[in-house]
Amino acid sequence: MPTGNKKKNQLVPEPALRRMPCYLSYLKLAQKEGMKHISSTFIARDMGVDPTQVTKDLSYTSIVGKTRVGYEVEPLIEELESFLGFTVVDEAYLFGVGSLGTALLHDHGLKQFGLKVIAAFDVNPEVVGKTIEGVPIYHIDEFKNKNRTGAIIGILTVPVGNSQEVTSIMVEGGIKAIWNFTPVTIKVDDDIVVQNTSLYAHLAVMFNRLKVKSSSSK
Amino acid sequence: MPTGNKKKNQLVPEPALRRMPCYLSYLKLAQKEGMKHISSTFIARDMGVDPTQVTKDLSYTSIVGKTRVGYEVEPLIEELESFLGFTVVDEAYLFGVGSLGTALLHDHGLKQFGLKVIAAFDVNPEVVGKTIEGVPIYHIDEFKNKNRTGAIIGILTVPVGNSQEVTSIMVEGGIKAIWNFTPVTIKVDDDIVVQNTSLYAHLAVMFNRLKVKSSSSK
DNA sequence: TCTAATTAAAGAATATATTCTTTATTAAAA
DNA sequence: TTTTAATAAAGAATATATTCTTTAATTAGA
Secondary structure, three states, rough: OOOOHHHHHOOOHHHHHHHHHHHHHHHHHHHHOOOOEEEEEHHHHOOOOOOHHHHHHHOOOOOOOEEEEEEEEEHHHHHHHOOOOOOOOEEEEEEEEOOHHHHHHHHHHHHHOEEEEEEEEEEOOOOOEEEEEEEEEEEEHHHHHEEEEEEEEEEEEHHHHHHHHHHHHHOOOOOOOEEOOOOOOOOOOOOEEEEEOOHHHHHHHHHHHHHHHHHHHH | OOOOHHHOOOOOHHHHHHHHHHHHHHHHHHHHHOEEEEEEHHHHHHHOOHHHHHHHHHHHHOOEEOOOEEEHHHHHHHHHHHHHOOOOOEEEEEEOOOOHHHHHHHHHHHHHHHEEEEEEEEEEOOOOOOOOOOEEEEHHHHHHHHHHHHOOEEOOOOHHHHHHHHHHHHHOOOOOOEEOOOOOOOOOOOOOOOOOOOHHHHEEEEEEHHHHHHOOOO
16 A cells, blocks of 8 residues: 555545635735735635635645634645646647637736646648747647657647547647547546536526526516 | 426526536537437437436426437427527626737637627726727726626626726626636625636646546556 | 337436534633 | 633535436337
């Protein structure tokens, strides 16, 4: 049996992981206002969530709070950033320089959170050869050669019909994690990480909630 | 007690709602290939999910399948699109024309899924007065006047520090649903719908899964 | 016409996530 | 030094979502 912290190997629940960047941005604001310590009850009240959920979520990191004092703001921020992988910058390729792909290339916020797009790939001759925000766009056939540099993260923003095909190309070329912005459920081996972020799925949830609210208020 | 379909008033689970656009894009591809009928087991096998989950998810819509045949593709597509609110185009305002806001304005995919940005607001004199992809950008002070036209959906892409402030302005101006792209937990009254879509939260989940995978494979 | 195989749908069982409760700790005040 | 109040943390209870099981329907084939 391997030694080491059991927590490191156990899977952190996705809902908890998704909340962590919220704590992080909240803590950064608190730090700006000069706060040195902050308690879970305080965070919870401010953010409108359950206090025990805050402590449970934060317990997945290696930070421990102090009774009657709370957490030290600065170390907690540092721990969260490193725990979430925001401190080291990973390189990524983007596949599909259409409307959404172009949009993402314009967002430099990604680099701040540890992801730097170093090249993009497409088949459209109108975009191949150009650069967007300093990122060169190559024909997808060049991907296998280019991947010598070893990016293991791929951003998938191709049209729905090409999703699975491009996914296969990505995996064959050594991509280990796919950030999938298409609404397609792509199929990959177990060793490949897939993160689905379909904006339209979120839009669907919003429309539904809005519909339910407006029909119940009548 | 009100009459009418009980299902319409009961909240559809968010996970189910998020999967629906996936079914939709899958069905559209199937339709292109000439399929008229499709069974839940077939969909499930193709998408790598549980067959009963497919039927359960689809049962929230008013479509029923036929035993030994499955669902009719075309009516199912139509029902899903209308159920998800993709058939009618809602108008929206975008708040914060920074990096991410600009990016979203470039994505015309949104209109296709029922959301049309008709105006954007910011305070930066460098962008105020310009247009991006045909969308005019106004100073946020002009929001209250502009909102006579009655958009009730707002897209929030301001910097973290201004999130809550701009949220209040949005709600005061009549916004009923906020698509929040900031990692901040904004506070609003119960009657306002908030849909959180923090790209960085998804990034965090991906980094974590990648870390776990790479550490367990050694 | 009858039988067998396939399927949707409903409900039960399981798994997962969230919230509640208790306990032990400890800083601050008496 | 002692007491009190506030807190983190662990585990139990609850709520939620997913998966499994059963049932009934019905089409295709014998």
